[in-house]
Amino acid sequence: MNGLHELYNTLLNAYGQRNWWPAKTPFEMMVGAILTQNTTWTNVEKALVNLGDRLSPTFIAGVDLGELAQLIRSSGYYNQKAVKLKALTQWYAGYGYNIEKAAASDGEVLRTELLAVKGVGRETADSILLYALNKPFFVVDTYTKRILHRIGYDIPGTYDGLRLEIEENLPRDVYLYGEFHGLIVEHAKRHCKKKPSCEGCPVESVCRQRS
DNA sequence: CGCCAGGGCCATA
């Protein structure tokens, strides 16, 4: 996976700093990570706005499940996601809803804990680790796989296989991981959707344009 | 109209 850092620089030059993830607080980030599962961010934003002041761990922990589901209705899969938010909040309660206290634990330990939470898979866990807990785990999403595949990389079969290979070929830097993922999302939105639009694509010269 | 979106769980073989 040579040239990964060059890809980062190319995207950074094309799109500028992303300042990713878009959230005001770590808890909001975690909620967004659940709500955006297989869902557009615009639908997630509607739900976050709808929650408003209720976007707090104490409210999520205490609110009726059906009521929570209705509050996040616009993000889709709302019945499942309501359960997931409850479960994640329960994990957070173990640290007294204190992000510094949670971040004091080892990254791998936290990852194991998060993966044990119902509704938190690898991508969601790594998102939370990176953006809420500042742990150096690279977030692999469908965009990452699609872009790297189209550029011509040989993609490992498993999630962690690809994650580790990416991490091995980049400086172990939380800021770089976070920005790179944000740049990939931006690039996907502009040029590298399932149906690509290649006008003005900054990596067009190396893109194999394979499905 | 149908397709798609910043996944994950569960059942099955």
Add this chain to the structure above:
DNA sequence: TATGGCCATGGC
């Protein structure tokens, strides 16, 4: 380990 069905709204 690897598929397939399921969950669901909203933009295009």
